[in-house]
Amino acid sequence: MVKIFIDEKPLEVEEGITVFSAAEQAGIEIPHFCYHPAFAPEGTCRMCLIEIEGVPKLELACAEVVRDGMKVSTNNAKVVEARKGVLEFLLADHPMDCPICDQAGDCKLQDYYEQYGMLESQFSEVKEKRDKKRKIGQKLIHDQERCVLCRRCVRFTREVTKTQELGVFERGVHAEINILEDLPVDNKYSGNLAQICPVGAITDLDFRFQTRSWFLKSGDSICPLCSRGCSISVDSHRGFYRFKVPKRVYRIRSRRNDDVNGFWICDIGRYGYGYINENRLGQILSKNDRNEAINWEKALNMLSEKMKKVHPMDRTSGAVLIINPWLTNEELFLIKKFLIENQEFKNVYLIDIPDGEGDDFLITTERSPNKRGLQELGVKTKSLSSDKLPEKIKLVLAFSPPNIDAEGLASVKAVFDLAETKILFTSHENDLSNTADMVFPTAVIAEKEGSLINIDGVLQKFSPALEALGDSRPEWQILIELAKEIDTNYKYYNQFSSPEAILQEMRKEISDFGKKSD
Amino acid sequence: MEEKLLTNLFEIKDSFTIDVYLEHDGYKAVEKAFQEMNPESILAEVKNANLRGRGGAGFPAGVKWGFVPKDVDKPKYLCVNADEGEPGTIKDRYIMTHDPHLLLEGIIIASYCVGINTAYIYIRGEYENVALRLEKAIAEANAKGYLGKNILNSGFDCQIYVHRGAGAYICGEETALLESLEGKRGNPRLKPPFPALVGLFQSPTVINNIETLSNVPKIILNGADWFVQTGLPKDGGTRIFGISGMVQKPGIYEMPVGTSLKDIIFKVAGGMKDGKKLKAVIPGGMSAPILTADEVDITMDFDSLAEAKSMLGSAAIIVIDENTPILDVLKKITKFYSHESCGQCTPCRIGTNWINKTVQRIAEGQGKIEDIDNIIRLASNILGKTLCPMGDAAAMPILSIVNKFRQEIESYIGN
Numbered sequence: 001m002v003k004i005f006i007d008e009k010p011l012e013v014e015e016g017i018t019v020f021s022a023a024e025q026a027g028i029e030i031p032h033f034c035y036h037p038a039f040a041p042e043g044t045c046r047m048c049l050i051e052i053e054g055v056p057k058l059e060l061a062c063a064e065v066v067r068d069g070m071k072v073s074t075n076n077a078k079v080v081e082a083r084k085g086v087l088e089f090l091l092a093d094h095p096m097d098c099p100i101c102d103q104a105g106d107c108k109l110q111d112y113y114e115q116y117g118m119l120e121s122q123f124s125e126v127k128e129k130r131d132k133k134r135k136i137g138q139k140l141i142h143d144q145e146r147c148v149l150c151r152r153c154v155r156f157t158r159e160v161t162k163t164q165e166l167g168v169f170e171r172g173v174h175a176e177i178n179i180l181e182d183l184p185v186d187n188k189y190s191g192n193l194a195q196i197c198p199v200g201a202i203t204d205l206d207f208r209f210q211t212r213s214w215f216l217k218s219g220d221s222i223c224p225l226c227s228r229g230c231s232i233s234v235d236s237h238r239g240f241y242r243f244k245v246p247k248r249v250y251r252i253r254s255r256r257n258d259d260v261n262g263f264w265i266c267d268i269g270r271y272g273y274g275y276i277n278e279n280r281l282g283q284i285l286s287k288n289d290r291n292e293a294i295n296w297e298k299a300l301n302m303l304s305e306k307m308k309k310v311h312p313m314d315r316t317s318g319a320v321l322i323i324n325p326w327l328t329n330e331e332l333f334l335i336k337k338f339l340i341e342n343q344e345f346k347n348v349y350l351i352d353i354p355d356g357e358g359d360d361f362l363i364t365t366e367r368s369p370n371k372r373g374l375q376e377l378g379v380k381t382k383s384l385s386s387d388k389l390p391e392k393i394k395l396v397l398a399f400s401p402p403n404i405d406a407e408g409l410a411s412v413k414a415v416f417d418l419a420e421t422k423i424l425f426t427s428h429e430n431d432l433s434n435t436a437d438m439v440f441p442t443a444v445i446a447e448k449e450g451s452l453i454n455i456d457g458v459l460q461k462f463s464p465a466l467e468a469l470g471d472s473r474p475e476w477q478i479l480i481e482l483a484k485e486i487d488t489n490y491k492y493y494n495q496f497s498s499p500e501a502i503l504q505e506m507r508k509e510i511s512d513f514g515k516k517s518d
Numbered sequence: 519m520e521e522k523l524l525t526n527l528f529e530i531k532d533s534f535t536i537d538v539y540l541e542h543d544g545y546k547a548v549e550k551a552f553q554e555m556n557p558e559s560i561l562a563e564v565k566n567a568n569l570r571g572r573g574g575a576g577f578p579a580g581v582k583w584g585f586v587p588k589d590v591d592k593p594k595y596l597c598v599n600a601d602e603g604e605p606g607t608i609k610d611r612y613i614m615t616h617d618p619h620l621l622l623e624g625i626i627i628a629s630y631c632v633g634i635n636t637a638y639i640y641i642r643g644e645y646e647n648v649a650l651r652l653e654k655a656i657a658e659a660n661a662k663g664y665l666g667k668n669i670l671n672s673g674f675d676c677q678i679y680v681h682r683g684a685g686a687y688i689c690g691e692e693t694a695l696l697e698s699l700e701g702k703r704g705n706p707r708l709k710p711p712f713p714a715l716v717g718l719f720q721s722p723t724v725i726n727n728i729e730t731l732s733n734v735p736k737i738i739l740n741g742a743d744w745f746v747q748t749g750l751p752k753d754g755g756t757r758i759f760g761i762s763g764m765v766q767k768p769g770i771y772e773m774p775v776g777t778s779l780k781d782i783i784f785k786v787a788g789g790m791k792d793g794k795k796l797k798a799v800i801p802g803g804m805s806a807p808i809l810t811a812d813e814v815d816i817t818m819d820f821d822s823l824a825e826a827k828s829m830l831g832s833a834a835i836i837v838i839d840e841n842t843p844i845l846d847v848l849k850k851i852t853k854f855y856s857h858e859s860c861g862q863c864t865p866c867r868i869g870t871n872w873i874n875k876t877v878q879r880i881a882e883g884q885g886k887i888e889d890i891d892n893i894i895r896l897a898s899n900i901l902g903k904t905l906c907p908m909g910d911a912a913a914m915p916i917l918s919i920v921n922k923f924r925q926e927i928e929s930y931i932g933n
Contacts (some may be wrong), residue, residue, distance in 0.1 A: 045864055047864075063708055068896065081902055085865065086865060089867075124876075124889075125879065149864075172857060172870070174861070366826070391835065
């Protein structure tokens with residue numbers, strides 16, 4: 001540990017870290033463009049200049065390593081003047097097209113201009129004209145007029161994906177980020193480029209001109225599209241009073257998590273959010289009154305009656321439970337305690353989700369978020385596609401995952417065809433919802449609270465990033481209500497006020513749950 | 519007045535061949551270094567000679583060599599900076615053309631002193647003939663056993679390679695030179711780490727100028743005391759001054775460090791061309807702050823010029839007469855630095871271009887009086903705030919010209 005002073009504030013910091021990190025730890029923000037914690041300091045934007053007592057020149061916070069007794073000033077007059085100078089240079093050639101720029105509202109150039117200047121432009125020359133919409137990748141547009149040449153994007157393609165599609169071409173004021181002709185950015189992590197761009201130079205075609213960032217509300221969640229479980233931010237629209245917004249979720253961004261995904265997410269996770277918006281089921285459906293809205297209390301009451309009607313003998317042999325690896329640990333635990341142990345469902349099937357192509361970075365071949373949780377809970381399941389079905393089925397409870405494919409649907413349909421009473425829990429409308437006796441709308445991961453265990457055994461908790469759609473509810477809530485309705489050990493289920501409470505109980509009952517790590 | 523230390527063979531026929539070189543005590547310093555000296559005593563001799571870098575910055579060569587760690591498991595490299603990009607500077611080309619073996623001998627001794635087996639001469643792309651001559655000289659030295667394995671039975675190996683640049687000014691900056699030599703875009707590196715620890719191919723590296731290394735054999739043969747006596751105690755030896763501009767006899771003249779600038783212009787170079795009056799002098803390559811006619815009574819050494827807020831730099835003297843509009847000088851300077859900025863860091867990339875546009879506009883008769891203060895403000899925002907010294911190299915001459923010749927520049931505005 002070394003002792004340093006930042007803006008006269010004494011600090012004890014780790015040896016070998018930079019002034020930038022030390023300031024960050026002390027809650028002092030130092031403006032920057034080229035610095036990014038994922039990369040070695042570049043030192044080219046010159047925005048993070050600071051003054052060190054006894055050093056004649058201003059130094060870079062991003063590159064300067066702390067020394068014992070160092071006295072740093074991050075905001076004295078000399079430093080502020082220097083930063084204004086850098087900003088003035090950057091803004092001189094900037095197109096000032098914030099009204100049509102996607103980055104507006106999230107832009108460092110805008111933020112620092114407000115913080116350091118609000119100055120009248122002294123620039124009376126002709127601005128450089130550059131290409132404003134060069135397509136550098138399937139989903140990426142580069143605006144060379146907005147670019148501040150921080151080279152974050154270049155370093156990303158060199159150091160992270162190692163695909164090296166981007167480089168700096170030309171020299172001096174003509175220097176520009178570009179691709180080699182006919183060799184666009186083509187990797188599975190390209191969306192990160194738009195996210196790490198500190199200004200609006202790289203924009204994402206998926207988000208371009210869709211909405212303004214200040215209409216969005218950002219919530220933390222975990223990506224469920226493979227078993228890596230990357231940390232993400234889900235940006236959903238706040239909504240307007242007078243007209244309907246076409247989409248709920250507008251974009252997914254990666255969120256730093258050093259234990260799982262670092263700073264990045266793959267394009268599958270970034271662009272695969274359509275399922276949160278599309279084909280969602282927002283109300284309870286019941287075969288008898290398809291067109292009539294039915295409330296949860298009544299529906300759960302009806303369901304419990306249907307379940308109670310099944311003779312205990314039949315439950316063991318003629319009742320089928322279908323679950324899926326999108327369910328959270330808490331939900332799987334409730335299914336185990338309530339449905340498998342208490343209600344004695346012995347025919348438990350798992351909907352198979354086909355593997356996808358994985359890589360040696362983040363993407364796993366397994367394309368569901370919680371197979372590991374299922375294993376650690378010790379829920380024994382049979383395969384819907386390969387194992388035999390009972391001959392006669394009295395009742396089937398099916399939990400369907402959002403990304404169920406045609407084969408999956410067909411395999412559940414085969415069970416439904418044999419069953420007398422068919423109950424479906426699903427977040428999405430699908431072919432099954434027409435054949436089921438009752439359909440309960442469920443929330444997706446982004447709308448849920450709970451925990452998942454990723455492929456490496458890391459247990460990750462998450463909270464809702466946005467409200468559940470319409471009448472939909474998370475499965476854990478439905479299961480608790482149902483358990484209480486059927487009146488099996490009311491007190492036990494009544495103690496579960498939240499998934500957190502369930503998790504605590506799980507850890508009591510299964511001592512090493514979520515602690516196995518490869 | 520001239521003191522021909524490095525240029526003594528320049529007028530002899532075929533001075534660039536090893537035979538002529540050997541006739542004039544050639545490679546005697548290498549023999550002395552191997553037979554009578556060891557790396558420690560060579561380093562001490564060069565340190566005592568106060569041989570300061572001839573490329574521009576004037577950093578003592580011996581001290582630079584001393585920064586290289588002794589025991590490392592990586593190879594060490596010597597990079598010889600023959601990029602000679604500073605406008606006005608022509609001295610290194612003359613050395614390489616007329617006395618390439620003097621340079622090679624310096625390289626061998628420096629390499630032996632620091633423990634280097636591989637040296638690269640990074641030569642500017644335009645010097646094609648010079649590069650060919652160097653390659654021929656290296657082949658001659660190899661054939662005679664002054665280069666290669668086990669030189670003169672000393673057990674020491676050394677090989678020299680010539681690498682031609684592609685014509686960027688920035689590649690004369692030592693870390694940009696390393697990048698270029700590694701085959702990358704010639705962008706200066708963020709320091710620290712300094713090249714002495716992490717240089718070429720991530721290995722400890724010494725980077726020296728041609729003229730600096732050419733002094734080394736002379737120091738070894740004649741001793742540090744003699745060298746210091748030739749020049750000044752803190753700044754030993756001679757300098758090869760390259761005089762260009764409006765003088766009677768432009769060219770290169772080797773004179774002791776500390777010679778009077780006035781004498782160089784009016785005596786050695788024959789005075790002003792066509793009897794015109796002296797207006798200003800750029801004393802050390804284009805990036806050196808300008809001196810007015812009243813300021814030329816000064817000695818040419820690093821410390822005196824630093825005191826006068828200019829610099830000796832590469833000792834390239836550009837003489838400007840009364841008939842030359844100072845705006846023309848400024849125009850050339852701003853255009854050059856704007857064109858040659860590597861574009862890596864913000865102040866140099868955008869600042870030099872902005873200033874250049876303003877200066878060109880003034881030259882087109884579209885200037886406004888507030889442009890002058892704006893140029894000063896912009897140049898001050900470049901000065902000391904860039905990643906490499908090239909930002910300062912651009913800002914210093916601009917600031918000095920605008921400040922010292924403000925009235926003249928104002929006269930171009932508004933008529």
